Amino acid sequence: MEYFLSVLSDVDIVIHNVTIPMYTVSLLILAAAAAGVYLIAVNVFLPILNTFIRRTNATVADALSSSKLLRRAFHLIPATILAVGLPVIMGDAGEREALGLAPKALGLYYVLIGLAIFDALLSATRNIFDKDNERYKKVGLTGALQALKIVGLIVAVILAVSILAGKSPVYFLSGLGAFTAILMLIFRDPILGLVAGVQLSAMDLVRKGDWVDIPKHGADGTVVDITLTTVKVSNWDKTFTAIPAYELVANSFKNWRGMFESGGRRIKRSIRFSARSVRFLTDEEIQNLRKIKLIEKYIVEKTAEICNYNEAEFSEEDLCMQTNGRRLTNIGTYRAYCDAYLRHHPGINQDMMIMVRQLQPTELGLPLEIYAFTSDVMWVGHENTQSNIFDHFISIVPEFGLEMYQR
Helix, strand or coil, X not given: CHHHHHHHCCCCEEECCEEECHHHHHHHHHHHHHHHHHHHHHHHHHHHHHHHHHHHCHHHHHHHHHHCHHHHHCCHHHHHHHHHHHHHHCCCHHHHHHCCHHHHHXXXXXXXXXXXXXXXXXXXXXXXXXXXXXXXXXXXXXXXHHHHHHHHHHHHHHHXXXXXXXXCHHHHHCCHHHHHHHHHHHCHHHHHHHHHHHXXXXXXXXXXXXXXXXXXXXXXEEEEEECCCEEEEEECCCCEEEEEHHHHHHCCCEECHHHHHHCCEEEEEEEEECHHHCCECCHHHHHHHCCCHHHHHHHHHHHHHHHHHHHHHCCCCHHHCCXXXXXXXXXXXHHHHHHHHHHCCCCECXXXXXXXXXXXXXXXXXXXXXXXXXXXXXXXXXXXXXXXXHHHHHHCHHHHCCCECCC
């Protein structure tokens, strides 16, 4: 090839009394050869390579295909042919002067190909991350990849300018200090987003798929995308909210991921009773409540404990007054029943806290708070379990001689 080009460059062609320098013809032949080799490589070898990669790893093949990485990489073939052939064609000084723009154009072509390949490589990495999201769920790549794309673009621009000016890239890099303020102004959001992305990833504050609540921006839903500058949230009403990434670091927000990973979703709800209905249980009521299997053991043990205490501390005459001694109350027995019911309920996570407690009485009655965690962390299942439990608790209130408060 080099010999053929060198022979052609020594001969001129005359057409209709117009002399065409042979190095021009050689350049056209070289360009045609480069284009031909590229078309053959893309239409013959690229499909074969794609098939081989697909048989090896379908995920990687899909990522490479969607990002067009291999197709862009094949542009290096004609560029290499031109790089080898141009020095042969530009033999003497006159031809080097005539074709002075060709090496610069080739250099710009190399920079453009390099930038395209770098961009496709980062896109392929992003596609692999999205395909295998469960495996790489904790890795926040999107913001970092977009930052690298910006860095790649800046480097490509510096190399292109250095090629056109015929000076070393170091010359232009040394002058970047004067443009720092301008760069900070132009790339303010990307820089802040990059720093925020690193912090979010390092501290594992938010991931794609997390349910977040950000009242300041009216966002309450699932994170569907995290980019260099924004976090996109799909709200429960099917609207979308775009939030600057650095806002998640600068301000507080609630991430519900811990709840999903814990295996329990909290119930914290109160039943309000009329204070006038709270009283001591009679012996007859105690005997009736002993028939309830869930609190039978509680009533037997509690009754024996109270009798032993009263016999030791008070005389029979003293116990004639209800203010003396200890007695079972309807609200206390009801509270014991609710606690036992929760500890035997299949929908309650028994490994997490279970508590039934009284809150401070107010003008709206005496609140009895149920604090527990359902095993189903999904919204619909959680609400169904919670509703079924409170349906039961409210329905059995009259059995304990209590009245719910309502204004």
